[in-house]
Amino acid sequence: MHIPSPEELRSRRETLGLRQTEVAKRAGISQSMVARIEAGSVDPRVSTLNKIILVLNNAEPKKIAAGQIMHTPVLSVSPQASITQAVDIFEKNDVSQLPVIERGVPVGCISESVIVKAIEQQRLHHSHPFVVKDFMEPGFPTVPPDMDVETVVNILQQNHAVLVVEGRQVRGVITKHDLITLII
Template sequence: MYIPTPAELRAKRILLGLRQADVARKAGISQSMVARIESGTVDPRVSTLRKIVQVLKVAENPSITAGSVMHAPVHAVTPDDAITTAVAIMEEEDVSQLPVIENGFPIGCVSESAIVNTIEQIGIARAHTRKVKDFMESSFPTVPPDADVETVVHLLQQHHAVLVLGGGKVQGVITKHDLITLIG
């Protein structure tokens, strides 16, 4: 393991625009300890040094957050909307699923596959007269805007989409397509 010198730690901290107090708070140590390490007057434990290096790495490579990946506005339906309304929105917005929102809170979702499955069971003629609640699946998971993208990736392995919920309301949505565009 490469062990940075006190001068290298100080230079990196300054380059990243961090104060000693910032590093101390994020590393869970005192500001005076950071100052003593940077001045070379104390030989820190490896665990303490590791904490400081980790804080500097995170500051150097800030994580991508759900809020920076999401797209808005979120097109949604209510449980009492006609299923034909949901289908029209899906066609117009070129999406394969929609959240179902009631009183500002997500309560379920409706997807192309759920619609097709229900049509298979009840027939296409009867499906025209049904409401969204008749086709509804479990709600998409929600994350706060500051959730890291790794959390979103994990959730998208099991779900069609992830809703970004902040201030008690849906602020945006993230789909698998939104994540793969980060590669390009």
């Protein structure tokens, strides 16, 4: 068992943004005892040291995982779905892009902007029944459910959404809106 030095205790307390009085109160000891322990002028009992270590461990910020903030069910379309079906889902759910999923596995995405561009370029006509795979783009990045939220935030800076995948199956989705909700 590693016994932290007085300098390590002080450094960890300061890193966590805790004051000596706060550590003392939570540990059930006096502030002066915490100060003397950190100064190295007293050798604390093991039980006292354990109380301080417990307080510092409990003050560690809790890691949030992707699986905790993802939402389900995941709105999606299959590659064989008609463009009309995709547009209906966009309108009914007030979304602008969807993952394209085939048998639970992500294979791409479709967005309103790609459909609008196809209309502008006159590639999309009512007379021809286009399907999603005709306009599919590369898919959203995927992460496992235990991926830390900090990594997800970094990925979302360059992407509209992140799919949470366990094995090869999509379990949930995280969007920038989910992160805003998490902060609020």
